[in-house]
Amino acid sequence: MKKTLLVVIDGCALDYLSDETTPNIMKIGRDGFFKTVKSAIPSVTNVNHATILTGSFPNEHGVTGNYYYNPQTGEQAFIEGPGHLKKETILDIYAKQGRTTALLSVKGKVVHVFGASVKTKISAQEPDKNLLNRLNLKNPPAVSSLEANDWIFNACFNLIQKDDPDFVYCTTNDYMMHNFAPETKQAKTHMAEIDHWIGKIYDLDHEREIYITADHGMNPKNHLVNMQKKLDAKGFNTICLPPIKDRYLENHIYQEGGTLYIYTKESVRNADLVRYLNSLPFVERVYEKAEAAKVFSLPIENIGDYVILADSTTAFAETENEDKFVEVRTHGSLHEQEIPLISVNARLSADAYTYSRDIVKYIIEDMESIKAL
Ligand SMILES: [Zn+2]
Incomplete structure (x- = not known):
């Protein structure tokens, strides 16, 4: 053989x-x-x-x-x-x-x-x-x-x-x-x-x-966005989870990547959250979990309530401020x-x-x- x-x-x-x-x-x-x-x-x-x-x-x-x-x-x-x-x-x-x-x-x-x-x-x-x-x-x-x-x-x-x-x-x-x-x-x-x-x-x-x-x-990015901080500041009670997060910090020190899973707490008005996410110019796509599961063949129980994808030059990250403009190279979005x-x-x-x-x-x-x- x-x-x-x-x-x-x-x-x-x-x-x-x-x-x-x-x-x-x-x-x-x-x-x-x-x-x-x-x-x-x-x-x-x-x-x-x-x-x-x-x-x-x-x-x-x-x-x-x-x-x-x-x-x-x-x-x-x-x-x-x-x-x-x-x-x-x-x-x-x-x-x-x-x-x-x-x-x-x-x-x-x-x-x-x-x-x-x-x-x-x-x-x-x-x-x-x-x-x-x-x-x-x-x-x-x-x-x-x-x-x-x-x-x-x-x-x-x-x-x-x-x-x-x-x-x-x-x-x-x-x-x-x-x-x-x-x-x-x-x-x-x-x-x-x-x-x-x-x-x-x-x-x-x-x-x-x-x-x-x-x-x-792998692509160059120049905009890092801390969505957890942005959503907290707007009063949306969520947990944002970056699927890229790992221990190899030499590769991506802010855990920056192009996909984010958003888990919402009961108090969140989902229509308001979706409207807000869609208003952000650097968010390329907002998927409700059932749609994301279908489009990307993902297991619905393990991707949050919403899956959002960044545009080609943005990554979701764990930065100190809501936005950080810095040159990095990373992945995680549709563009990679x-x-x-x-x-x-x-x-x-x-x-x-x-x-x-x-x-x-x-x-x-x-x-x-x-x-x-
Ligand atoms: Zn890899």
């Missing part, structure tokens, strides 16, 4: 890829295909790892953010351990069939949330010393550094060369993308390093099924939904792929059709 590599370059907007900077990735695209697909909304990391790994949208897998809030109990927590996923991942399915899997991630939480069934787990945050020795790897650099992604792809190459697991999922940290635009020297150097390792992996076996995609895009998909030896032809979710969806369907024969 052919081997599969699924690479998710965290925050890899289309502009980071080019013939000049990433020639090996572009070659894979010429041997197979290169197209633009869409991430799940909100365009944040956890939601999209869950979407890609399960081949389903959040209404099936249950993950709606990097952060969790239970309005009944008031319980709030980061999603960084097992137990949040309602659906099997492709890694679980392979493991059940006795096939070998590997999960490599710069961010440790990805391994904790998605790695329960995985045989070989490598994270730059909590490296296993014995495994590093066996794979001839140096100690990893800091998670939020320009070197961490190079390290994880070096690990990926060494692992595939040595063990060649049946299914490998390798993902990075978007620290670079949050800090450097595609045209900067740092971004080009960094992307060339990733590209170097992907080229080496491809050359090990041209029959390998390879998918290279992103969890979300477009992502690349480069693939060779894919299960279906290019035109079948619309969402990043389709990659694993088609692998699972293909496995089921083989079983049915």
